[in-house]
C-alpha cells in the first residue's frame with residue numbers, strides 16, 4: 001500500500017485551494033495532495049471568464065433582500081453575506097501581508113449599485129436602503145432617485161432614458177471586483193514550492209472507497225492512462241458541479257438525499273473602449289424570477305489582468321453537463337433510484353423556474369440585447385458578443401421527513417465520522433470560500449485536542 005497521506009483535496013477551484021492554504025498555515029508538516037483532472041488549475045467556475053467576479057458583500061444583490069408579504073424587506077441574508085465576505089477579505093489581506101497574494105492585482109474597488117425601474121421597485125429599494133444604512137458595513141450607502149445624480153453614477157444606464165420614468169438606485173463605493181482564478185493561482189504557486197504539497201494536474205479522481213479508518217482515492221492519470229490508489233486520512237471533494245457525482249460514488253450514509261440541476265450560462269461582453277470607459281460599477285437589477293440569484297441581470301465592470309471589460313448577464317441555458325468540461329451524460333448519471341422522486345417533485349414544484357430556464361435558453365442574441373436595452377437604452381448590438389461562462393449545479397435536497405428543497409446557496413455534506421467533506425451548490429461560493437473552508441476545518445477536526453490551538457491561530461489571522 002502507498003503511504004497514507006494526511007489529506008486529499010479533489011479539484012483545484014477556489015474552495016479546495018482556500019482549504020489547502022488554511023491547512024498548510026495550521027499544520028505546515030501535513031502532506032497534502034490536490035488532484036485536478038484538467039491540465040491547468042481554476043479552469044471551471046473559478047476561472048475569471050466563467051463568473052461575474054463580484055465580491056458578494058450584500059451591497060447590491062437584490063436577491064439577498066427579498067420583499068416580505070407585508071411589504072417589509074428581509075435584510076438578514078445581506079448582513080450574513082457581508083460578514084462572510086469580510087472574512088475572505090481579512091484572509092486575502094493576511095496572505096498579501098505575507099507576500100503570498102498580490103492584493104491589488106486581484107481585488108479592485110468598484111462601486112456596487114442596485115438599480116430599479118418603476119414606483120413599486122423604487123419604494124422597495126428605499127425601504128431596503130433605510131434598513132441597511134443603519135449597519136456599520138452599509139453606513140456609506142447612498143440612495144438617489146434624481147435623474148441628474150444617477151446620470152453621474154451610471155451614465156450609460158441613464159443616457160437616452162425617458163425622464164418621466166421613475167428610476168432609483170443605491171450606491172456603495174467600496175464594493176469589489178475579484179479575480180478569483182488569480183487568487184487561486186497565486187496561492188497554488190506558493191503552495192507548490194512546499195515539499196509536502198503535491199498538485200497533480202491531468203489526474204481524474206474516479207472513485208472514493210471508505211476503508212473505515214482511512215479512504216482509498218482511485219485516481220486516473222490522464223496523461224499516461226493508468227489508474228492508481230492513494231490512501232488518505234481525510235478527503236475533501238471540491239469538484240464544483242461534479243461534486244455530486246463523486247459524493248454518490250463515495251456512498252456515505254447521509255440523512256439527506258441529494259440531486260443536481262445543471263444550468264450553464266452566457267454573458268454579453270463588450271470590448272468597445274468608448275463604452276467600457278463610460279461605466280465604472282457593478283449594477284444589479286431586480287430579479288426576474290422569485291429572488292433566484294441566477295435571474296438577476298447585472299452590468300459589470302471587470303478588471304482582468306489590468307484591462308477593463310464590460311459584461312452583462314448572466315443568461316441561463318438548460319444543460320445536462322455538471323462542468324463546462326464535463327459530459328452531456330453527467331445529469332443522467334446522477335439520477336439514482338433514491339433521488340428520482342426528489343427530482344420529479346422538485347421539478348413539479350418549480351415549474352416557474354423550468355419555464356424561466358426554457359425562455360432563457362431560447363433567447364437569441366437580439367432577445368438578449370433587448371433585455372440589455374432595458375438597462376442601457378442606447379445599446380448598439382455590434383458592440384457586444386456572446387461569451388460562454390461557467391456551469392452551476394443547483395442542489396435539490398430531501399430530508400427524512402420527505403421535505404423537498406431547491407437550494408440556491410452552498411451545502412456542506414460530510415461522512416458520519418467527519419473525515420470526508422464536500423461542498424455542493426454554486427452561490428455565493430467564491431466570495432465566501434474562506435468561511436466555507438473554515439467551516440470544513442471545524443467539521444473535520446473539531447473533535448481533536450489540537451483544534452483549540454488552530455482556532456487561536458485562526459483568530460489571530462482573521463483579527464489582525
Ligand SMILES: Cc1cc2nc3c(=O)[nH]c(=O)nc-3n(C[C@H](O)[C@H](O)[C@H](O)COP(=O)(O)OP(=O)(O)OC[C@H]3O[C@@H](n4cnc5c(N)ncnc54)[C@H](O)[C@@H]3O)c2cc1C
Pocket residue numbers: 010011012013014015016035036037038041042043044045046047050051052053054055056180203204205206238239240241242243246265314323389390391392423425426427428429430431432
Ligand atoms: C455564471 C456564474 C457567475 C458567478 N458569479 C460569481 C460572482 O460574481 N461572485 C462569486 O463569489 N461567485 C460567483 N459564482 C460562483 C463561483 O464561481 C463558484 O461558486 C466557485 O468558483 C466554485 O469554486 P469551486 O472550487 O467549488 O469549484 P470549481 O471552480 O468549479 O472547481 C472545481 C474543480 O474540480 C475539478 N474536478 C471536477 N471533477 C474532478 C475529478 N473527478 N477529479 C479531479 N478534478 C475534478 C474541475 O476540473 C475544477 O477545476 C458564479 C458562478 C457562475 C457559473
